[in-house]
Amino acid sequence: MTLLLIALKSARFxxxxxxxxxxxxxxSATLLLGVDKIRxxxxxxxxxxxxxxxxxxxxxxxxxxxxxxxxxxxGNATNNVxxxxxxxxxxQDEVAxxxxxxxxxxHRGFRVMGTSTDxxxxxxxxxxxxxxxxxxxxxxGAYDAVLGADVARDLGYKVGNEIVIxxxxxxxDFADHDDKPFTVVGIFDRxxxxxxxxxxxxxxxxxxxxxxxxxxxxxGVPLDAEQALQFDLTPTSITAFMVGLENRAQTFQxxxxxxxxxxxxxxxxxxxxxxxxxxxxxxxxEQVLFVISGFVLFAGLLGMLTTILSTLNERRREIAVLRxxxxxxxxxxxxxxxxxxxxxTAGCALGVGMLYALLSLARxxxxxxxxxxxxxxxxxxxxxxxxxxxxxxxxxxxxxxxxIAYRRSIQDGLALKV
Amino acid sequence: xIQHGSEVVGLERVRFRWPxxxxxxxxxxxxxxxxxxxxxxxxxxxxxxxxxxxxxxGIHTPTSGTVRLLGTDLAGLKASGRDRFRADxxxxxxxxxxxxxxxSTLENxxxxxxxxxxxxxxxxxxxxxxxxxxxxxSDLNLDPELHGxxxxxxxxxxxxxxxxxxxxxxxxxxxxxxxxxxxxxADNRDxxxxxxxxxxxxxxxxxxxxxxxxQLAERFEHTIGLDPxxxxxxxAS
Numbered sequence: 001m002t003l004l005l006i007a008l009k010s011a012r013f014x015x016x017x018x019x020x021x022x023x024x025x026x027x028s029a030t031l032l033l034g035v036d037k038i039r040x041x042x043x044x045x046x047x048x049x050x051x052x053x054x055x056x057x058x059x060x061x062x063x064x065x066x067x068x069x070x071x072x073x074x075g076n077a078t079n080n081v082x083x084x085x086x087x088x089x090x091x092q093d094e095v096a097x098x099x100x101x102x103x104x105x106x107h108r109g110f111r112v113m114g115t116s117t118d119x120x121x122x123x124x125x126x127x128x129x130x131x132x133x134x135x136x137x138x139x140x141g142a143y144d145a146v147l148g149a150d151v152a153r154d155l156g157y158k159v160g161n162e163i164v165i166x167x168x169x170x171x172x173d174f175a176d177h178d179d180k181p182f183t184v185v186g187i188f189d190r191x192x193x194x195x196x197x198x199x200x201x202x203x204x205x206x207x208x209x210x211x212x213x214x215x216x217x218x219x220g221v222p223l224d225a226e227q228a229l230q231f232d233l234t235p236t237s238i239t240a241f242m243v244g245l246e247n248r249a250q251t252f253q254x255x256x257x258x259x260x261x262x263x264x265x266x267x268x269x270x271x272x273x274x275x276x277x278x279x280x281x282x283x284x285x286e287q288v289l290f291v292i293s294g295f296v297l298f299a300g301l302l303g304m305l306t307t308i309l310s311t312l313n314e315r316r317r318e319i320a321v322l323r324x325x326x327x328x329x330x331x332x333x334x335x336x337x338x339x340x341x342x343x344x345t346a347g348c349a350l351g352v353g354m355l356y357a358l359l360s361l362a363r364x365x366x367x368x369x370x371x372x373x374x375x376x377x378x379x380x381x382x383x384x385x386x387x388x389x390x391x392x393x394x395x396x397x398x399x400x401x402x403x404i405a406y407r408r409s410i411q412d413g414l415a416l417k418v
Numbered sequence: 419x420i421q422h423g424s425e426v427v428g429l430e431r432v433r434f435r436w437p438x439x440x441x442x443x444x445x446x447x448x449x450x451x452x453x454x455x456x457x458x459x460x461x462x463x464x465x466x467x468x469x470x471x472x473x474x475x476g477i478h479t480p481t482s483g484t485v486r487l488l489g490t491d492l493a494g495l496k497a498s499g500r501d502r503f504r505a506d507x508x509x510x511x512x513x514x515x516x517x518x519x520x521x522s523t524l525e526n527x528x529x530x531x532x533x534x535x536x537x538x539x540x541x542x543x544x545x546x547x548x549x550x551x552x553x554x555x556s557d558l559n560l561d562p563e564l565h566g567x568x569x570x571x572x573x574x575x576x577x578x579x580x581x582x583x584x585x586x587x588x589x590x591x592x593x594x595x596x597x598x599x600x601x602x603x604a605d606n607r608d609x610x611x612x613x614x615x616x617x618x619x620x621x622x623x624x625x626x627x628x629x630x631x632x633q634l635a636e637r638f639e640h641t642i643g644l645d646p647x648x649x650x651x652x653x654a655s
Contacts, residue, residue, distance in 0.1 A: 001525065001532045013520035317515050323477070324512070325584065326505020326533035328498045413472035414510055414596070 003331060007338040010318065014311060018343060021307045025347025025390070028300035030354045031293045032386050037359065037374065039286045040382075045372045046279060049193040050242075050271045052124030053099075054251050057081065057089070057258055058240035060265035067274045070101055070240040073111040073194050077103065080237035085264045089243070094250050097122045099242040102206045102235060105165050105177075110151045112165050112199045114206030114238075122244055125193045135159050136186030142204040142229060145182040149190040150197045150368070157184050163199070165209060177209040180225040192373045204233040243268075297390060301397050304343065308336065308401040312408070319409045332409055333402035340398035341391065348387045352379065425489065426591055426624040427451040427474070432483035434469055443469045444480070449642065451624050453591065456615070458635045459628040461644030467628045470644065471596055474626060475508060476500030488591055505534035509585025509623075511595040516581035517569040524565050527551040527584045537588020554583040558613055575606040579613065586617060593618055594626045599634070611637060 011018050050056075050071050058066040059079030068074040090098040099122055102114030120138050123131055136159035139146050147157055157163065161184045167175035182201060190196055208228040212221060245251060251270060258268035319332055327335075356376060363374045379387070429449040433442045443466040451457055461467035472478040473485055476492045477500075485492045488507060492500055504510075509530070517526045528551050531538035541550045552565055558579040564572060572580065578598055585593050595614070599607040615637065618625045627638065635641050 001529060003532075006521075006529075006532070009520045010518075318518055321512075321516065321518055322529075322533075323501070324475070324504075324510040325530045326501060328501040328505075328533075330498070331533070410477065413468060413477045414475050414512070 003334055004338055006322075007335055007342060010315075010335070011339050011342055017307050017311065021304050021343050022347045022350060024300045024303045025344055025394070026350035026354055028293070028297040029348045029351025029387065029390060030358065031296050032390070033351065033355045033379070033383050034358065035286075035289045035293045036383055036386060037355070038372075039289070040380075041374050042370070042372050043279065045192055047272075047275055048126040049275075050125060051128050052122075052244065053242045053271050054245045054248060055243040055255055055258070055268045056240060056271055056274075057243060057266055057268045060267050063267060063269040063274045064278050066240065066267055066269055067271065067278060069103065070242070071194065071271065073103070073113075073198060077239045080239055081241065081266060082237050082264060083235050085261065085266070086238055086241055089258065089261075090241075092254075094245055094247065094254050095243055096246045097244040099123055100203060100235075100238045101240045101242070102203055103239045105167055105206065105209070107151075107163055107165050107199045108155060110148070110155075110197055110199050112201060112206075114201055114203045114235075116203060119200065123195075123242070125191050125195065129191075131191065131195065132189045134187045134189045136184070139185055139200065139202050139205075142202060142208045142233060143180065143182045143225060144185040144202065144205070146186040146188060146200040147184055148188055148194075148196040148198045148200070151199055152184075152187045157187070159184050159187065165199070165201075167209075167213065179222065180209045180228060190367075192367065203235050203238070207231075207233040207235050297393075300347075301394060304340070304394065305397050305400065308340065308398065309404070312401055312405050315405070316408065316412055319405055320412055320414060323409050324414045329406045329410075332406045333399070336402035336405055337395055337398045340394050344391050344394035348390060352387075424452045425450055426453050426455070426487070427457075427626070428484070428486040430484045430486075432473065432480045432485060434466075434473060434478065435481045442481075444473060444644075446470070446483075446642075451626070451640065453624055454619065454622040455640060456618070456625045456638045457627065458638035458641040459626060459644060460630065460632055460635060460641060461628065462630045465644040467596070467644050471594060471626075471628060474592075474594060475504050475510065502534075505530075506536040507591050509587075509590040509593045511578070511581045511585050511593070511598045513597040514574065514577070514601045516584070517572075517577055519569055521569070522566050523555070523560075523569055523572065523580055524548060524551050526569060526580055527555060527587055530584050530587050534588060537590065539588075541588040551583065551587060554587055555580065557617060558583050559609075574601050575610065578602065578610060582614060582617065586621065586623065589621060590623065592624050592626065594628075596628050597630070598627075599629065599631070 056066060056070050058070060058077055059081055061078055065075060069077050086098070086100060089095065097118055099119050100114075100116055103111060105112040117138055120131060125131070133146070134149065136146070145163060151157065162181040163184060164176050164178045164181050167177060182205065188195060208225070208231075211228045211231050212223045243254070245254060255268040255270065258266050322331065322335070359374050359376055363376070367373050427449065429446050432444060432446045434444040435442045459467055459470065469478065473480055474487070476495070479485070479493050487503065490503065492503070495503060518529065521529065528547050531541050531547060538547065541547055545553070552562065555565055556562065560576060560579055560583070564576065569577060569580070578601070581598070599610055602610055611634065614625070627634070
């Protein structure tokens with residue numbers, strides 16, 4: 001019979017306390033792995049929001065602010081970029097494509113974004129994926145709208161529904177553009193990015209609903225939808241635009257040119273760099289989470305140590321018997337370490353199981369509420385490293401009761417009186 | 419001096435004193451046992467018999483003097499070497515609670531072979547390990563039905579016989595028994611002693627038997643007393 005088998009049978013004999021210890025370790029492992037998983041997935045989802053765009057350009061503001069409103073639809077632009085400026089940059093030789101962005105309106109809590117059909121061509125997210133339509137087609141007419149997946153699902157819209165866009169970002173009756181309803185012509189596939197929560201319309205549509213607006217309120221002469229189309233619907237300004245370059249090596253040069261543009265003060269940002277910068281400002285939160293889970297693990301290991309130490313007394317007889325049949329000092333230490341190894345390995349395995357169970361339970365909710373997809377991927381090297389260090393730490397901790405048991409077995413000798 | 423040839427156990431001027439104590443816990447000038455001899459060690463609790471057993475098993479080493487088993491001076495071995503020596507050449511039976519509760523009767527018997535290649539080799543000559551253990555248990559009058567049973571199903575007397583089987587498997591030269599009958603009634607005790615003598619004699623195994631019960635001493639060819647006596651010689655009578 002091997003020592004491992006003896007350790008197994010001995011542990012099975014004391015299963016109540018062993019099972020509780022396994023559970024404590026499992027919870028620590030789940031927490032540690034879960035924090036790591038959420039951190040990675042939210043980071044990935046954050047960095048996946050925009051891809052393949054070399055520059056984002058808006059009126060002069062802080063890079064973070066520009067990034068937040070243009071990509072994440074959070075906050076507002078302080079100023080607009082004139083259409084002439086946009087066109088002059090879009091026409092430059094270095095520029096391969098542009099996507100104009102006009103923000104400022106909303107539909108039942110979801111932002112409305114005016115853009116061109118280039119959006120369907122050139123916008124990339126995640127692993128440079130193009131946007132794809134789940135239903136319907138791209139917008140063409142001025143009153144066509146294409147919905148993000150969340151908008152359609154949350155509001156129960158289908159292709160063919162009519163929607164009314166509100167002026168501004170809060171829904172207030174007097175500012176509804178209810179005289180010019182939009183028709184849903186398409187719905188995007190889910191992307192896990194803010195696109196899911198956006199109503200997309202053509203720039204002409206944005207212009208059309210505002211022809212009878214002056215300075216943010218309705219002018220005296222209302223015009224119906226058909227009449228509005230008679231006007232020149234080329235916008236006078238847009239909120240921001242995305243730029244793809246012919247040659248990425250020119251990114252910094254074009255960025256500088258835009259930042260130094262004479263006619264109009266503008267800010268051009270590199271999305272990746274600004275995303276990283278912004279992520280750094282929220283990084284301490286994830287570190288705090290890690291520290292907390294570290295403490296939970298510490299408490300779990302401490303609990304395990306306490307359990308082992310408290311069982312040593314009732315195991316004196318067992319160890320004396322093993323010593324009598326010839327178990328050496330290292331066998332006694334190994335017996336304790338092996339048991340710990342079994343407990344911690346079982347705890348980690350259970351913890352992984354619990355993690356996947358929790359992830360698959362939480363996945364739909366998290367995806368809906370936070371736009372973060374908790375994909376059930378196999379453990380990566382960091383997570384295996386975490387598990388490895390948990391097991392390693394436990395073995396080191398187990399050496400303490402191991403040596404105590406050994407020393408006590410020498411004091412007790414063979415003729416133990418209990 | 420001693421004839422080392424047939425000597426199995428040899429103690430010379432053995433003193434053992436716990437640190438901080440002023441008197442010796444064990445003080446034996448001479449003790450020699452040949453193969454197959456039976457020694458009765460009489461001692462009440464506190465007489466140092468526990469310490470003597472630990473010295474004979476190599477758990478402790480004497481403060482001075484020599485403990486020699488099968489011609490090997492135990493003091494010359496490291497702690498792990500003494501453990502290995504015990505695993506290979508010594509069988510031990512305690513007062514009670516000899517068996518590991520999480521192993522079956524049979525597993526308890528074969529446990530000795532887990533820590534000794536020599537015992538395992540000798541126990542598997544001509545038969546497999548389980549077969550040898552079963553034969554041994556049957557020799558000790560343990561019903562075959564109980565061989566696979568959990569030890570909690572056994573009576574105290576049965577448990578003690580299983581303990582003897584475990585101590586004898588693999589043919590150790592020395593069997594050390596520490597009050598193995600103290601938990602048995604008179605009938606069981608006598609049957610147990612008969613079996614113990616029959617099996618040790620059949621195997622030529624040297625028996626060191628510790629008890630406070632002087633009645634048992636009659637069966638043994640050698641007796642020593644450990645009860646406190648004025649410092650002086652104690653030797654096998």
